[in-house]
Amino acid sequence: MTVSRASRIWTYQSERFPLKKTAPLLAVFSAASICASATLSGRDIPSIDAFITGFIVAMALFFQVRVCDEIKDYDDDLNFRPERPIPRGLVSLQGVVRFGLLTIPPAIIAVWAWHAPVLWLLFLVWLWLTAMTFEFGVPALLKARPVLYLASHMAIMPLIDLLLTGIEWVPGGGASPHLWMFIALSFVNGCVLEIGRKLWAPENEITGVETYSGLWGVRKASLIWMLCLVVSFGLLCGIGAVTRTLWIVGPLGLIAGAVCILRVLHYRSHPTPKAQADMDTIAGLWVFVCYAIAGFVPVVLRAL
Structure with a gap:
């Protein structure tokens, strides 16, 4: 990787996925989800491995959500937001998608290493994220109904949280x-x-x-x-x-x-x-x- 390419990638993350803000928020979000699952069930807090798994998965998934947003909004960005990194040529959509795909194996490995049965929750999130990227096949219908659009896209949040809490409750014997x-x-x-x-x-x-x-x-x-x-x-x-x-x-x-x-x-x-x-x-x-x-x-x- 050349210095100029590394610089472009660093600029992209600072604008579209700022690590200095995102990483602390996702660390709290993932750890809080695991702790809440345990306390609501009256169980002990799991080992540090659970929290490492949760953080890796949360970072991967939320970056994937950003990548899917880039795909979904590509035409609108070209027409109305030319200052964004992809339309102005800082990085390419294909390059961003490749980076998104590279985050899939670490998420699978982290969950598998912790407790393999949790993988079905990870795949459930990816299923919804894929459908969401392509507007569930009805983009015109959703854009004409902003409340339905908001609800269908925000449904990814409880699904991600179901996965993160599942890191605790699947091996712990069930959800509260x-x-x-x-x-x-x-x-x-x-x-x-x-x-x-x-x-x-x-x-x-x-x-x-x-x-x-x-x-x-x-x-x-x-x-x-x-x-x-x-x-x-x-x-x-x-x-x-x-x-x-x-x-x-x-x-x-x-x-x-x-x-x-x-x-x-x-x-x-x-x-x-x-x-x-x-x-x-x-x-x-x-x-x-x-x-x-x-x-x-x-x-x-x-x-x-």
């Missing part, structure tokens, strides 16, 4: 009957992330590029985002109730949620480019804090 709350939390938090990153300032809207602020208007889109946040907080409290940690999970979530609500209200009244950037950041921070609270607080309190 309360695990659905954590899986649902993943779906709702996916909506928090997706809607949050598409709440734009009016002057930044681009013809041909769909955003929720452009689709629904700033006020309605920000209200829907707040509702997703409230549902997420409710599920977080449900997990706290099951693990008998609501007394601390609730206040911590309330503080984080209040900060997020203040920021979205600011965006709602002053939808500037700065407020747009804040919404992207605050959506990620909420998800980060939410998983940290749900996954680690019960573990820490049980250890005390």
Whole structure:
């Protein structure tokens, strides 16, 4: 690999899959999923190998999701977002796809080495991801129905979380009957992330590029985002109730949620480019804090 090629790849990751932001978030997400599965079932936390497996799989899958987005959005990017790495010629779509394919064997090996029966959950995620890449064969229908489009694409989040929690519950003897709350939390938090990153300032809207602020208007889109946040907080409290940690999970979530609500209200009244950037950041921070609270607080309190 030449230096110039390495430099292009490094620039691509910084723009489309920033490791300095993505790696910590996925480390928390994967570890919290494994911990939550164990605490909801009343089992001990598994060995460090489970967490290494979860992180490897999460990094591979989320990069694959990015690659599939590049395939799905290729024509739109050429027409409406020429500044992105692939349309401007920084890297090729074929090269990005090859890198995505290279992440498949490490994911399979990691899961196989940990507990081979978990592989069926990995294949289930890949099945949905493949269908999602090709818009389930009905792209026009989905694009005409933005809520259905959002739901069908965000379904990848609970499937990934089913896999990550499965790293614990498949060898552990089965999933907790309360695990659905954590899986649902993943779906709702996916909506928090997706809607949050598409709440734009009016002057930044681009013809041909769909955003929720452009689709629904700033006020309605920000209200829907707040509702997703409230549902997420409710599920977080449900997990706290099951693990008998609501007394601390609730206040911590309330503080984080209040900060997020203040920021979205600011965006709602002053939808500037700065407020747009804040919404992207605050959506990620909420998800980060939410998983940290749900996954680690019960573990820490049980250890005390």
